[in-house]
Amino acid sequence: MAPLSSAKTRPVRLADIAKAAGVSHGTASNVFARPDIVREEVRERVKAAAEAMGYGGPDPKGRLLRAGKVNAIGVATAEPLSYFFDDPFARVMMASISQACDATGAGISLVSAANNEQLAWNIQSALVDGFIVFCVDGGSRLVELARERKLPFVALDLDSDDDDAVAAIGVDNIAGASLAARHLTELGHRRFAVLTLPCADAGFGPTTREQVEMALYSATRDRLRGYFAELSRVGVDVSRVPIYETVNDEKSVWAGLDHIFAGAETPTAILAMSDRMALHALDWLRQHDIAVPGDVSVVGFDGVPEGAISKPPLTTIVQPIAEMGRLAVKAILENDGSFSRQSLPVQLVVRASSGPSPA
Amino acid sequence: MAPLSSAKTRPVRLADIAKAAGVSHGTASNVFARPDIVREEVRERVKAAAEAMGYGGPDPKGRLLRAGKVNAIGVATAEPLSYFFDDPFARVMMASISQACDATGAGISLVSAANNEQLAWNIQSALVDGFIVFCVDGGSRLVELARERKLPFVALDLDSDDDDAVAAIGVDNIAGASLAARHLTELGHRRFAVLTLPCADAGFGPTTREQVEMALYSATRDRLRGYFAELSRVGVDVSRVPIYETVNDEKSVWAGLDHIFAGAETPTAILAMSDRMALHALDWLRQHDIAVPGDVSVVGFDGVPEGAISKPPLTTIVQPIAEMGRLAVKAILENDGSFSRQSLPVQLVVRASSGPSPA
DNA sequence: GTCAAAATTTGAACCGATCCAACGAAAGTG
DNA sequence: CACTTTCGTTGGATCGGTTCAAATTTTGAC
Secondary structure (H helix, E strand, O other): OOOOOOOOOOOOOHHHHHHHHOOOHHHHHHHHHOHHHOOHHHHHHHHHHHHHHOOOOOOHHHHHHHHOOOOEEEEEOOOOOOHHHHOHHHHHHHHHHHHHHHHHOOEEEEEOOOOHHHHHHHHHOOOOOOEEEEOOOOHHHHHHHHHHOOOOEEEEOOOOOOOOOOOEEEEOHHHHHHHHHHHHHHOOOOOEEEEEOOOOOOOOEEEOHHHHHOOOOHHHHHHHHHHHHHHHHOOOOHHHOOEEEOOOOHHHHHHHHHHHOOOOOOOOEEEEOOHHHHHHHHHHHHHOOOOOOOOOEEEOOEOOOHHHHOOOOOEEEEOOHHHHHHHHHHHHHOOOOOOOEEEEOOEEEOOOOOOOOOO | OOOOOOOOOOOOOHHHHHHHHOOOHHHHHHHHHOHHHOOHHHHHHHHHHHHHHOOOOOOHHHHHHHHOOOOEEEEEOOOOOOHHHHOHHHHHHHHHHHHHHHHHOOEEEEEOOOOHHHHHHHHHOOOOOOEEEEOOOOHHHHHHHHHHOOOOEEEEOOOOOOOOOOOEEEEOHHHHHHHHHHHHHHOOOOOEEEEEOOOOOOOOEEEOHHHHHOOOOHHHHHHHHHHHHHHHHOOOOHHHOOEEEOOOOHHHHHHHHHHHHHOOOOOOEEEEOOHHHHHHHHHHHHHOOOOOOOOOEEEOOEOOOHHHHOOOOOEEEEOOHHHHHHHHHHHHHOOOOOOOEEEEOOEEEOOOOOOOOOO
């Protein structure tokens, strides 16, 4: 009886109901887009026809073409999609981006992909008005792709020495890293270890300063420069500071600490390039009965909320994530072509994971 | 010199470069869509023209209309957008949804809005192939809206006694809640308090069984039924069990506990309808020096990862969130019209927040 | 050198709407 | 009653591509 099996076929267009209602498609369109300008009787007739034929309202696909604007911004990363919900930094950033979008009524499309080919396609075919690009790992490729699309886009946290023509919002990684290192040197630490974000395309393991200098992702580079600038300043021989490259997950961080603490001269302070790494490090240290900050101090980078409630709470460099998100959205939506790069200040927040060097 | 100020105007279409390259638009289209079938010389010529004119590749807006498929699924909720990144349950669910999407190459569009009018518009104009609807709070309206769009959609965690014609994936809330309550009764508890999810449209405060029976969101209803079924079974007078309605945030949960523990007969066990509430409750109890589980036991609902690392770790009813996400995506993408409602089993996971009743 | 088969290219139709100039009818004016 | 407004409606143009049958060119065989 009821038209319930109409799930398969749905070729019911605006034109169909216009015909059914005996009006032109122009009028039918107006019924939905500007109901006030069509006579009530006609309006009701068209609506009735729509109802009867199971019309779900004007298809946005059609409208889109004419309107030009999608009213959604794409957020892209080279990580799998679940990165947006798994990674603490991404989550906070996304929360602030989404708040900014909410305020302006824009939607959010998550753009990403496991493999590179898929990623290119996804970016090329994303229905968005612009992109916000998360530049962790594989950032330059992503930026390249986004730029090819010829849409407004902002890179989050991009390369200090990369192409100046791309809009970017980031923090001063060098200054932040220096701040972190100085905090530790002032506490008397002289034996350090560094946990870095991914530099090469994949994998983790011990690495060198030279390797990091070639990192794909400049934040990694800059943070190391910042660390080492400060360490050198107080006379630490940076060539002997172990650097371990991780992929920002528990496994690689733990492997890193296994490696670092297997050495003859164990560090009293660990500089981690992300809070996520630092938090995993805290776990590892606890499990190995190494007191924090008694035996070893840990300083992170990012300022994610988890750091405030970890055991112990994490000393870290906090980025103005909310501000970055807001600015990024603004840059896309109000894109006047003029926007360029913007560097925001970071802040050292001292909590309980750092203390005076032992002995 | 370089064409860098072309940011403002971009009226360069496929037809333009076709003309420039001296080929038909059909051929120009092929150059991008099926490069293999066009002669190399022509292909290069067209590509060169595209490059020269700053063409960013075929605009998906145009392709979309013909293709019909957007290749993205919309995830909708009546909460603000940031809900997806703030709420623990939503996050886990989204992570599993995004994994499923990644596997199939589909994108994700976040659909939401602060106010109701905006929400309706957003749903009507979302460029997606289907919706996954988060039914917390305001679920029925959302379902209504989604259904009007005449696209495949699945409700997550919908009403047991709601319209049978809407596809839904959920858990057996009654059974789960019973399980939680039975765990506590078996530990000897007889004095309970219940923290509920939002029932009425807004606000929080003490409520009654009758109120909850009228809850907009059926999970709330069912969970209470499950709790009370078990409590009644062992002879607890459920009419005297305090029920406090929260809005699932810290403030309202704390207010709830203030209220509950201000009463003459304080509970030895708290049944919380979400882990989020349970975790906030744990915080409140710790701050009030009430031992968990020594003085008071707490049992949550959902099974979010935070529960495993809380202080103490949370006893809870875990939902098969990953499975639900996978099924939901599958239901949308492989929509054959046949899909209907599916109820998944839950599981009691006993951790350290529950113990024998004191005395 | 001729002719059929294979490889390319063309141009029109179409996807589903919105927009707008022009038009007809009803209402208002002198 | 002729004439200007106002209101509502119409139908064609347009958004930016893809697709496909038909036309054209190239290639291969004899």
